[in-house]
Amino acid sequence: MSRLFMFEKPLGMRDTLPELFDRKRMVRASIEKEMERWGYRFIETPTLEYYETVGSASAILDQQLFKLLDQQGHTLVLRPDMTTPIARIAASRLLKKDMPIRLAYAANVFRAQQREGGRPAEFEQIGVECIGDCTISADAEGIALIISSLQEAGLEDFKLSVGHIGFAHTFFLKILGTEERVEALKRFLYEKNYVGYREHVNGLALSSIDKQRLLAFLKLRGGIEIIELAISLLENDEGKEDVLQLQQLFEMMVDYGLEEKVKFDLTLVSHMSYYTGILFEVYAGKVGFPIASGGRYDQLLQKFGKQAGATGFAIRIDRLLEALGDDIESSAVSCIFFSPERRKEAFQYAQEQRKLGKKVVLQDINGVMDIDNCSNQYEDITFLVGNAGRETGI
């Protein structure tokens, strides 16, 4: 291994300097407020979890986990997502009474990156989980909340793609017969490889009608009109329930007045393998990757010994910031330069200003070599120097 330079950080780790920090905090704050207005309560969970519990229940690939050993020799992981720790808490502590709980979080998660080590391996997610509610209303609430959260953060140009992993599964299983063959076909969707999907289907020993149905599945992308198309592809109504869930969801989005933001994409298969029903991804202009995703995971809590349906979503703050561009302004800071003889006056003046809510830097003039350069970074400057009166600069 080559010697490390002193400025280097571990692969994928990033510093957040003041400007970015401010922008991050403002975005986080506006989203947190919105989530709180919807009645979600924020929680924190530990950075480290057991590999055997949270690590293996999480849908993040094993090679993406950061692992270490504790003093007893247990393998630990840096939490790779927040949904699994929250499922752990909900199952073991919170779900005692049978009623839905609404939780929110803003936390860093850790995922080692395989290629191009410059991609963040630690990044902040802000999201919610609604646990113990199996109705489509809970799914619709998640989608409505993600839309209003993003709008609160100032994002306008974005779209949601909504799929239903349960429908894809039932539909494939009915035609293909075995789980193994279903997984083989689903893999093409997960890899976004439509060409491979078509070739695979054409190579299967199936009736031409069944092949046509599988090929037509790729067309299930678009507006509410695809619901009918999806139903027409079904045999004996198996899977119809799932499609009707999507229709119900759409009606709810209409009632929220948000149907414009939502498009269906039944070919959507997430890398988060714990999803069981409706799932979605959010795409924004200027960012090539999804900025947020979520969905229903009705079996995850089972891994922690509790049977409960749940749905949630997570927004990636770094990608959201990228989508927002540089438009966010950070608020102004002013500066008071003082010399020792007017120290007391400067302190009092600063205190008054700070009480008014302004950001004020107090700078001993003897601590600065180049006053011009130093002044440039502040919105306005006041000199309390020597014996003259107060001077204000720009």
Next chain:
Amino acid sequence: MKDVLTIAMPKGRIFEDAADLLRQAGFQLPSEFDDSRKLIIDVPEESFRFILAKPMDVPTYVEHGVADLGIAGKDVMLEEERDVYELLDLKISACYLAVAGLPNTKMNNIAPKIATKYPNIAAAYFREQGEQVEIIKLNGSIELAPMIGLADRIVDIVSTGRTLKENGLVEYERIVDITSRLIVNPASFRLKEERVNELVERLVKKLQSSKGL
């Protein structure tokens, strides 16, 4: 105003085939387009912007979203494994990936050496065959490697087989058939849905009509 679609095109071998295909699908592309040395070419009549990239880099531009769409060989898609939608097999620039070497030679059975431009594909292929090999990554003139004793075998694309023959090499195994693919960035696939769909439909029509001939 229509959204501008940015399309990453591969320079070199596949370029002409790809440009011809777009023309045949009814898109008005300028004729000097082919031999221009510019890297970015705007075609305002069609609201297209073309980026001319190294073939191996096309999926990278598309994954990062700086290009909405791209035309990339399946060889590149297999090697790079980028997170993009592979929408259409354009059936152009057909060739295949093969294992080749000097005639009548056996691979060294302790640590056979494989020279290739495609280290991921080669490693995966030999692993599947149950062979543990040493991969040597080269950037071109792969045929040299067995001739001068750098490697036992090469993994490379073969279109006519002429290059192999001229260098006294023979093909041992065919790994996979290759054609060019239309790929799209997942965000563009949603946000520029109408334009992407229109392009796909016109290409599908063109592909189907040539299949009928």
